[in-house]
Every structure is written in structure tokens, then in C-alpha cells.
Amino acid sequence: MYDRRTMLTGATASLVLSTRLSAQTMPPQGFATPAGTSPFAPDIFRERRRRVMDVLKDGVAVVFGADPVQSSAAVAPPFVQDGDFAWLTGIVDEPGAILVMAPAERTIKEWLLLPSRDPEAERWEVERLPLGTELERRTGFARVSRTGGLGSLVTTLAERSKTLHFLGPIVSASAPVPKALELYGKVMQRVPGVSLKDESALLPSLRIVKEPRELDLMRKAAAATARGHIAAMKQVRPGMTEKQLKAILEDAFRAGGGEGLAYDSIVATGRNAASLHYTGGSGVIGTNDLILIDAAASVGGYACDVTRTFPASGKFTSEQRASYELVLAAQAAAAAKLKAGVYYEDLVEAAKDVFRKAGRIDDFTHGLGHLVGLDVHDVGDMAKPLPAGAVITIEPGLYVQSANIGIRIEDLYLITQTGSQRLSEGVPRTVEEVEAAMAR
Known part of the structure; x- marks a missing residue:
């Protein structure tokens, strides 16, 4: 016959045995x-x-x-x-x-x-x-x-x-x-x-103000991103498909320390580059094409975001160069105003003024930028003055489908009290830098 003491003793023994079994079967760290x-x-x-x-x-x-x-596909997202x-x-x-x-x-x-x-x-x-x-x-x-x-x-x-x-x-x-x-x-x-x-x-x-540890991861993501863009510039060849170039790009992200993609990579050649969120991959790169790559790596879940446009031949034509340098000038005009306390809309107007003066404002068809962090389109109120410690893209572009051309230049900027730091500075950006990276 069981009395209270027997029952408690049995319960204690059972608990000890259960604890021991749990300790023995508990998955080790990493499982x-x-x-x-x-x-x-x-x-x-x-x-x-x-x-x-x-x-x-x-x-x-x-x-x-x-x-x-929820997905029934063989390869789920x-x-x-x-x-x-x-x-x-x-x-x-x-x-x-x-x-x-x-x-x-x-x-x-x-x-x-x-x-x-x-x-x-x-x-x-x-x-x-x-x-x-x-x-x-x-x-x-x-x-x-x-x-x-x-x-x-x-x-x-x-x-x-x-x-x-x-x-x-x-x-x-x-x-x-x-x-x-x-x-x-x-x-x-x-x-x-x-x-x-x-x-x-x-x-x-x-979340809009990044901690130093967050910025460390974003700099690592930017370094991996730079490696991918440079690999694409160096290895591109006319006749290659967009999908083949994307593989080169993303392999280099991983080799450079990237742990994942910040978003689905866009690799667009010629006319395809005029579609802002192009999702194809079957386009064949032509000798005279400009190639637009909007792609970046992530590290520790923190994103980078970079776009570069470069000539398949390795050399910009005079017409391509003029449009490219106009986009670069618009980016520079916005970046010159970037510091703690600035309003995003003032950055937009600075970039648009460059396009207006050149008579190209109708070819700039999207927003100038967005916050970046744990999400590639990160949270934060961009209607308020931007604080030091925020990270933002500046990404003006020109798009003319009838001319088979799309040009976007996008960089990642850390806002400081007195100005900004370009976190994506490792990616060739000027005409001279791009052509030097592509020289072979």
C-alpha cells in the first residue's frame, strides 16, 4: 500500500530519472x-x-x-x-x-x-x-x-x-x-x-539608428557585395546570359564572406535594364549593351544594397558616358546635402534639379532611396529629419526603353553629424574606376 511518503519518493525518483534522460537526449548546441x-x-x-x-x-x-x-514547390522560398x-x-x-x-x-x-x-x-x-x-x-x-x-x-x-x-x-x-x-x-x-x-x-x-555592432555587419556585407560586383565586371563577356553573370556575381558574394542575399539579384542587359524590378535572366548580353546589376550580400541578417551599371565591352561610348555621368552628378548632389538633421525630400529635390537642368527629369521614374538595416527596406520615419547613425541609399537613375537603356547608380551611406560615409566605397563607381576594373 502506498502512503504519502512512498508516493513522494516515487515521484522524486521519477523526476530524477526524467531529468537524467532529458540531459542524455537533449540535442547539443548546433542541433x-x-x-x-x-x-x-x-x-x-x-x-x-x-x-x-x-x-x-x-x-x-x-x-x-x-x-x-507555405509552398508546394520542390524548392520552397x-x-x-x-x-x-x-x-x-x-x-x-x-x-x-x-x-x-x-x-x-x-x-x-x-x-x-x-x-x-x-x-x-x-x-x-x-x-x-x-x-x-x-x-x-x-x-x-x-x-x-x-x-x-x-x-x-x-x-x-x-x-x-x-x-x-x-x-x-x-x-x-x-x-x-x-x-x-x-x-x-x-x-x-x-x-x-x-x-x-x-x-x-x-x-x-x-531601429533607425544603427548600433556599432550592426554597422560592423553591414560593412562586412558591403565588402562581400564589392567582391561580387567586381567579379561581374571582370568576367562579363558578350554572348553570356544574364543568368550566367548572376551566378558569377553570387558565387563571389559567398567567397567574399556573404552569408546570403539581401534581396533577389537583378542582372539586366540592354533594354531589360529599363524595367526597374526586372526578374528575368534569359537575356543575352550584347557587345554594345549597358548591364545593370542591382544586387547585394547580407551578413548576420543585415543587408547591403548596391546598383552598378557598366558596359559589356569594357568601355562606355560617348553617349553612354554622358548619361552615366549625369546620373552620377545627381547622386553627388544629393550626397552633398546628407548629414544629421536633413530631410529626405531635400535630397530628392537636389537630385531632381540635376535632371531638370539637363532636360531629363521625365526619365527619372522612381524614388531616390530608402533606409537599410536588418531589412533591405528598413523601418524609420523618412518624413522627419534623418538622424546620425541611420543608413540610407541614394540611387538616382535614367530609363529609356525606346533607346534600350537603363542606368542606375546606388550606394549605401551612413549618416554622421557633419556629413556621411559611403559604406559601399569598395565598389567601382566613376567611369574611370569601372573601366579600370574591367580592363583585361
Whole structure:
């Protein structure tokens, strides 16, 4: 007959055995997901979350990670984590994850919620960690649980705090309602007196200014990008297809330390270069063509963004040179104004003035640039003065399909208090630099 002591002794023994078995079967570091935080240690992301919670002060904030990629194709697109979620957690290999923050809670102020495990599916795809200390150690969260408990957790926290913080993003009326707003609506229907506070500007205001460690990764991405563009310039040959040149470019990115592509590479020859987001690859490079390459590597998830246009022959014709140097002059006019406190629209007008004076303004058909960081089109309010520490592209261009020509020059600039630094300076840019790189 079992008494209380026997039962407790048995339970303790069972727990010890379970712990030992868990220790024996737990995947070593580098196996199972999440593998940890990337590209920095957990304490970096913990500090970022603290900064956010210091601003919020109270209430509850929920940030959803990206959903799993749904594809029936033999080669599925890679999973890319939501930028805000990645910046706050460093968890980049777990689709469907959720972050909950409650700054005014007495002890536990943050939770990482992960989808439930499916051991049978994991035998086919990837092994995932069970709940426990190893998962907490890898992620840097004191509380890791499953997404199935999201509703009850947020409802309980909202009942105490009475405030729900929306961290974004703001989307158009025709887009699906953001998951956080959908969740908040359900909570507000069930907990009287709860209010919704718009904090959608907070994360962009923090992310726009790059930390030194972020800039280090972006410089590495720029170095790998330079290696790819130079390889393309040196190895291009008339008769080669765009796809063949793209392979040379991307191989060099990897050889130069690139860990991935910042975005899908554009390699366009002749008339194709006049299509701004050209997606083909079958064009054959002609002897007299200009080739436009808009492509860049990423390192640690941080992007670069560079476009170069160069002659397949290795030498610009006089007409090609005139148009190219006009684009370069427009870029230089905008870059000359770039420093902390400048308005983006003033950069745009500086570039447009160059094209207006040359009678070519109608051939410049897109925006001048965008912020870059963890996302290639990074977050930040470009209607406000640009701060020191932000990274932005300046990418004027001229496009004339009837003349079979498209020219774009795009560089990456770090804004400083007194001016800017061109992070992509390793990529040949002037006519003389391009022709010298292509000399063979």
C-alpha cells in the first residue's frame, strides 16, 4: 500500500530519472531549433527589450514573428523572420513565434511563445527543442511557453494593466488586419476598461539608428557585395546570359564572406535594364549593351544594397558616358546635402534639379532611396529629419526603353553629424574606376 511518503519518493525518483534522460537526449548546441539568438548574444536582445519596456512603462505589448512559409514547390522560398521580432529577440529560425512584454509586472516581464512541437513532423523536417532550461538558456528568456496559451496570458495581463500597446506595423485599409490588433480586439471585448495605445512609431525610432555592432555587419556585407560586383565586371563577356553573370556575381558574394542575399539579384542587359524590378535572366548580353546589376550580400541578417551599371565591352561610348555621368552628378548632389538633421525630400529635390537642368527629369521614374538595416527596406520615419547613425541609399537613375537603356547608380551611406560615409566605397563607381576594373 502506498502512503504519502512512498508516493513522494516515487515521484522524486521519477523526476530524477526524467531529468537524467532529458540531459542524455537533449540535442547539443548546433542541433534543434531555436539554435539560439542571432547574430548577437541573448543579452543584447534582452537590453533592447528593456529599452522598449522603459518607454512603455506599463501595459502589455505583443509582437508576432513571421508565419511559416507555405509552398508546394520542390524548392520552397527560405523563411525570413519579421524584422521587428528579429531585432527584439534574435530568434530567426522559428516560424510562428510570439513575444509578449508587460513592463509593470513585478517579476516576469517578458515571455517567448513558440508553437507546439510535432515529433512526427520533426522526423521529416527539423528537430525542435522541448520546453525547459536549455530552451531558456539559448533564447535568453526566463519564461518560454507555447503559443496556445497566448490568449489567456494576454487577457490576464490586460486585466491587471488595462492597457494594450500596439507596436505596429500600420498597414493599408486593403491589407489584412495585423495579428496584434486582431488579438487586442478580442481581449477588449472580454475585459472591460482596457484601452489601446498606439506605439507604432517606437520600434522604427529605435531601429533607425544603427548600433556599432550592426554597422560592423553591414560593412562586412558591403565588402562581400564589392567582391561580387567586381567579379561581374571582370568576367562579363558578350554572348553570356544574364543568368550566367548572376551566378558569377553570387558565387563571389559567398567567397567574399556573404552569408546570403539581401534581396533577389537583378542582372539586366540592354533594354531589360529599363524595367526597374526586372526578374528575368534569359537575356543575352550584347557587345554594345549597358548591364545593370542591382544586387547585394547580407551578413548576420543585415543587408547591403548596391546598383552598378557598366558596359559589356569594357568601355562606355560617348553617349553612354554622358548619361552615366549625369546620373552620377545627381547622386553627388544629393550626397552633398546628407548629414544629421536633413530631410529626405531635400535630397530628392537636389537630385531632381540635376535632371531638370539637363532636360531629363521625365526619365527619372522612381524614388531616390530608402533606409537599410536588418531589412533591405528598413523601418524609420523618412518624413522627419534623418538622424546620425541611420543608413540610407541614394540611387538616382535614367530609363529609356525606346533607346534600350537603363542606368542606375546606388550606394549605401551612413549618416554622421557633419556629413556621411559611403559604406559601399569598395565598389567601382566613376567611369574611370569601372573601366579600370574591367580592363583585361
